[in-house]
Amino acid sequence: MVINHSSLLLLFFFSTLFIIPINSQLLSSIIHCSDTSGDRNTYIIHVETANATKFLAREARERYYRSFLQPLSSSGEQLMLYSYMHAINGFAARLTEAEVKTMMKMKGFVHAQKDQEYNLHTTHSPDFLGLQQDHCFWKESNYGKGVIIGVLDTGVMPNHQSFTGEDMPLPPAKWKGICDFDIPVCNNKLVGARGFLRGCRNSPVDDNGHGMHTASIAAGNFVANASVLGQAKGNASGIAPKAHLAIYKVCYKHCHGSDILAAIDQAISDGVDVLSISIGGRPDPFYDDHMAIGALAAVEKGLFVSSSAGNMGPKESSVENNAPWMLTVGASTMDRSIRVTIKLGNGEEINGESAYQPDNFPFTMLPLIFPGEKGVVRAKTCSDGSLDGINVRGKIVLCETGGGVNNSIEKGMVVKNAGGIAMILMNQGKQMLTVKARAHVLPAAQISYGDALRIKKYMKASPVATAGILFKGTVYGTPVSPSIASFSGRGPSVINNGVMKPDIVGPGLNILAAWPSPADCGAMPTFNMLSGTSMAAPHLAGVAALLKASHPDWSPAMIKSAIMTTADELRRDGKPISDETGNSTNYFATGAGHVNPSKANDPGLVYDIDIDDYISYLCGLGYSDRQVSAVARRYIECLSRKAITAEELNYPTFTVSVASESQKTVTRTVKNVGENNAVYTVQVDAPEGVKVDVYPEKIEFSEINQTVVYDVYFTAGDTSDRIGSVSEGQLRWVSGKHVVKSAITVSFV
Incomplete structure (x- = not known):
């Protein structure tokens, strides 16, 4: 693949402003409607x-x-x-x-x-998840063949190689959707596309890039020699490369709840199997959360819904999409780095990342300058005009991330226009270790917060600070992966009253996937690296599609349970998954752990949830009959049914609150999806401060799909000194072949 670096750099810069040139022939006709008349x-x-x-x-x-x-x-x-x-x-x-x-x-x-408005929240990621070509699980699931994934996002550019119909089977007979382009561009991969804008038919063409990026992560074709500026080169593919894609464009300048509901409504009618939704908003009660309501309707019809956890981490209780019927996905790192090494004048070496790796940038020790050393915020973050009057010509300029004024690409433009020869982009505190490989407009490297402190310390101790930059290309095998990306939304949920969120984490940092081609690249497929829980959710949508293909009789709750109870808890180096500080983290960041698709295909036991149980749970939240009826889409009288708490929902994890000198009993039902004549014994790592007993301690199954009920007793002694704290543990059902894990979180009240 021949890459025009200058064209791609312009693409990356303009994409931040949402001004990507597109093929006008693909634009479907637009019906303009106005809903702004008067005060309506x-x-x-x-x-x-x-x-x-x-x-x-x-x-x-x-x-x-x-x-x-x-x-x-x-x-x-x-x-x-x-x-x-x-x-x-x-x-x-x-x-x-x-x-x-x-x-x-x-x-x-x-x-x-x-x-209300909602916000938009891979050559290597399938391999990182253990899905090498001809891998057993990929072959067993036929790469997702026959499954239709619906993507609610910013649309699609259908002429990208990730979406061609070559070697794809016909969509299943149940498919009823349409392709709403003016010219016939849909095929056996891209089986449908629609646009929803305030009640009007509109173009499903992606003029942003976010939508086709997420769609190709979920189910893009195999594309050889994919790369970003020559880096991360390899065979790109989605997680379910033989699944069909149905695109529902719901985000234009904004994403509105009415459009999202319309798209979910249409996806149900069209025959979609899995929904991937990388959109979120403020955590409203479920009766006012349009996406949660639509998702419940989808799940009731048998659709699996994968949603993003939001990008407001590491702030506590920042998780979005909190409904228990949705899979809520946080973002993790992979073991790939687009490496840049900075050598300081004192001999120290610091590793950073950048997708732009110039071949002809000489390793030379250059003057190092931090314009913000006097504390001026605009100069710290290299905002427009902040370098006026500061001599940065021929120097390496330190800039901090954030500032709320410009993005990293624009910071590079400020440095370049002021005469700087290179830029070191330093994470601020909340971002810690999460480093994004971006395509910059000049030689640059992004580094962690801790490494930024090392550079600042060196500069204070050195009257003449210098540094050199070495571009080392793509490096694989980073041992501290997966870890939790700093931006990934964290629990506990402030809405769902005790259901653990996020549910799971998957790759969401520096993900390579399809991107609109600039006008001067012709038909050449281009790719981009993006980061966010927006990228993590379609990974799990793809995993759900594989499981749906492999187990067509599994309900959405069973698929979700299989994903959660088989999740990994350790990094590649055998240590617990860490957070953005490098320290071990908790379930409010990881959920059940990091997705392991192959293990999810054979979970042994699953926890199923009937739709009616979700309605009883809504009654248990204290909603009025009208509020519950709005979510349930039928009249509900809560007094006529047994309301249940979040603790009583048959969820694959346990989140309970206990008072001092008290006992609480929680009941769960497991279904055997492993083998006949299976015997499981319980193992418990009790959270500190509480005793956990399980009855029975052994469960036996004589046939597939048989269910068994068990009780878990949480007993607290004098915990008055623990009030307001949280303790974690784990319950495991273990047979000769399977380990079925459930995270436990206990809050002391």
Whole structure:
């Protein structure tokens, strides 16, 4: 593959501004709609199912929904944006606050919520996950053949080699979706594409890059000689390379809940099997969380939903997408580094990363300068104009990440325009060890916070500080992987009242995947490296697709359980998974651990959850009947059913709270999916400060799909000195072949 480095550098710079040139022939026609007239806003309206309406057809359902709008629009103005069939019982419409209050008095009204905005949150990652070509699990699952993955994101550029239909089978007969481009570009890989923008048909073309990046991670084709600026070269592929892709563009300048609901609604109708959603927002109660509501509808129809944990870590309780029916995925590192070594004047060497590795940059000791040494924030972060009046010409310039003004590419432009010859990008405290391999516009290296402190210490001790930079290319086998990326959202959840989140972690740092080609690259497929939990979620969507292909009778909860109870807890060097500081971490960062696809294919036992249990859990959260009904999409009277707490949900992990001198009993049900005549014995690492007993201590199965119930007794002594603290442990069911692990988190109250 011939790479035009200058073109790609421009691509990386402009992509940060969302100005990527695209092939205009691929643009589908756009219907422009306006929902900004007067003082109207978009509201999502939940209504009861009408007894007299069977809703066998979309037209009948829409007529019923419009009956709520007819008294509000004497002028005949079009108010409705979406009429939902599956995601909710209800619709999205443009309404004033007064009109919503009027609607609240109508018979059949359940709940109204103003539309909200959501945010967008790989040559080596399949190999890192143990999925080498012709690997047993990949072969057993037929590489995801016959499974349809729906991706809700910023769309797709269909002419990329990752999405060609060569050697792909026809989609399954159940597929009912369409390809909404003006020219016929869909195929047996890319089986469908639609755009959703405020109730209107719109182009599904990706003018951002994020969508095709996530789609190719989940199910991109094998593409030989993929690289970014010549680095990380290898055969790129998605986790489920033979799965089909259905693209639902829901993010244009913004991502709106009404559009997300419409896409989920359509995906259910189209026949999608797995949803990959790398989008999140503020943690609202579930009755106001449009994505959580739509996801529950999808799970009830048998779809598996993989979602991103958010990028606000390492802040505590920063995890997003907290619903227990979704898989919530945090981001981890891989064992690949795009290595740059900085040699200081005192002989110390520091390793950093950069995707831009110039061949002709000489190793020379150059003057080293930190414009922000006097504490001026703009100079620290090399913001626009901050280097005016500072002599950086011919020097290596130190810049800190962040600042909220410009990104790392733009910082490099500031340094380059001021005459700097190279840049060292230093992580600030919260980012610690997580280092991103970016494509810079000048020779550069990003380094960890700890290494930044080493450089600053050297500069203080040296009257004339110097440094040289060595570009070493792609290095594999980093022993401290996987570790948790600093930005990965952390628990505990502030919404779900005790379900452990995130559920799992997967690769999310420096992930190479498909990217729109610049106009001057012709048909050459290009790739980019991005980092975020946005990249982790499609990895798990791909794993779910493989498991779906291998075990078509497994429910979404069973697939989720298999992924969680077989997760890895150790790094490649045999030590516990570490966080961004290099220290061992906790379940609020790792969830059950790091995904191991091959082990997930044969978990031995699984924890299944019936949809009705989620409804009982919602009642246990203390929601009103109307609020629960909005999430459940049918009338629910909580007094007529047994409400359960999060602790009682048949989840693959245990999160309990105990008071001093108390005992709590939690019941779980496991299903045998291993072999006949299996016997498991329990092993417990009790959290410090609590005694854990399990009854029975041995469980036996005589056949596949047989279930067994067991109880776990948590007994606390005098824990008054532990109030407000958290302790961790683990429960394991062990047979001769399987180890089924469940994380335990105990909060002392």
